[in-house]
Amino acid sequence: MSTPTAPTGHDAARNEWPLWEVFVRPKAGLEHKHCGSLHAPDAAMALQLAREVYARRQEGTSLWVVPSSQITASDPGDRDIYFDPMEDKVYRHPTFYALPESVNHM
C-alpha cells in the first residue's frame, strides 16, 4: 500500500498513527501557512484533530492536512545551490536600473 493514509516503515512497526502537517489560512485573502504537525490514523481524523490542536482560538478560516511523508524538501546543506546564484543576478532587482529622477517612480 503506497497511499498516504497507510502507515509504513517504522510507524507500522510501532503501530503509531502516521504524521500529518497542518496548514491554516488565517483569513480569506491570505495563503495557507504551516502551523505544526500531528498524528492521525486518516485524513478525516487529521482534520478533526487539527481543529482541536491548532484552531482553538479562531486562528483561521480553512485548514489543510498533508501526510508528512508526501512532502519533498530541499536539503539545508544544499542551500547555496538553490539560493546563492540569485545574488549575482543583480539585474533581477528594480534598483539595478538608474533612471532620471523625473520618471523614477516607475
Add this chain to the structure above:
Amino acid sequence: MYTQAMDTMGRDGPGEGAARPVRSVEEMQRERHLQERFDARIDDGGFIEAKDWMPENYRRTLLRQISQHAHSEIVGMLPEGNWITRAPTLKRKAILMAKVQDEGGHGLYLYAAAETLGSSRDEMLGALHSGRAKYSSIFNYPTLTWADIGVIGWLVDGAAIMNQVPICRCSYAPYARAMVRICREESFHQRQGYDSLLVMMKQGTEAQRAMVQDAVDRWWWPCLMMFGPTDDQSPNSAQSMRWGIKRISNDDLRQKFVDATVPQAAELGVTLPDPDLAWNEARQHWDFGPIDWAEFWRVVGGDGPCNRERLQRRVDAWEEGAWVREAALAHARKHTDHTEPKQVSA
C-alpha cells in the same frame, strides 16, 4: 518545566549516552567544519532548523528538555482535571475545561517539536510511562481544595510563563515556534486563576479566604523550586546558555518571579509563607528565605505526595485507550483498501 529538566540530568536515572563508533580522519575534519558553521550561526543569534546539522549533545539536550516539557503539560492536566466535575459554577467549569484542553494542546505542540529531533512519539511516551523520563515535579503535589485551582493558575502558571517566555528565543526553531504559541495562550491561564482567587478573597466568606491562604501556603515553596537548583548547583546551565537553549539563569528567573508576585499577593490580601521576605533597597529586589532543596530532590526522585498516582493515571489512560487507537488504524486501513481503485483511476 524546562530548566529543571536540564539541571537534574544525571541525577534522575540512566542517561542515553551511547558509545560512539571510531571515525576516520576525513569524518572528523568534516565534523569540525560543520561544528564551526553551527557555532558561527549560534554566535550570530541565528536559528537551527530540524534538518540542519547539529552536535549530538545539542540534539540530546534539546530532546530531553522538550520531551520532559511535553510530559509536564500532559501530566499537568491531572491535578486540574481533578476539579472539573466539582467546579463551583458553570462559568468556572467552562474556563477550567478550556484551560485543561490548552495544556493538552501544549503537550502536543511540544511532542511534535521533539519528534523533529529524531525520537518517535511512542518512544517518548514509553520513557514517561516507564519512569525513565521526568516531568515537572510541581505536578506531584495534590489539589486538595477548589482554591488550589486558582493558585495553580496564578502561581504555577505564573512561574511557568516566567520560565517559558525566554524559550521563545531558543536557538532551536521548532521549539521556539511551539513556545510562541504556548505563551500566547498561557496568559489567560494565569489571569483566570488570579480572577477566581480575587472573587473568593473579596466576596467570599471567612472560610473561603482561609482556604485561599492555605492553598498559597502549600504551593508557594514548590513554585519557587520550579525554576530549578541555584545557579551554582546547575552544572549544565553554562553549556545551555552557550547554545542559546537557555537565556536567563535559574536564580534570575526565580528573583523575577518573586518580585512580580509580591505585589500581586498584597492586592489579593494573602500572605506569602516566608518570614524572610523583605524588600532590599540596595538590591532593588525582594529577599526571600532558603528553599528546602532536600524536598525538591525527594520529589524529583519519585517520592513526592502524588508521584505514583500521577504516573499510574497516565499509564492507565494509555492502556485503556489502546483499543481506540487500534480501531482507528484498522478503520483507516480498511477505508484505504476500499478507496484505492478510485485513487488509481483518478
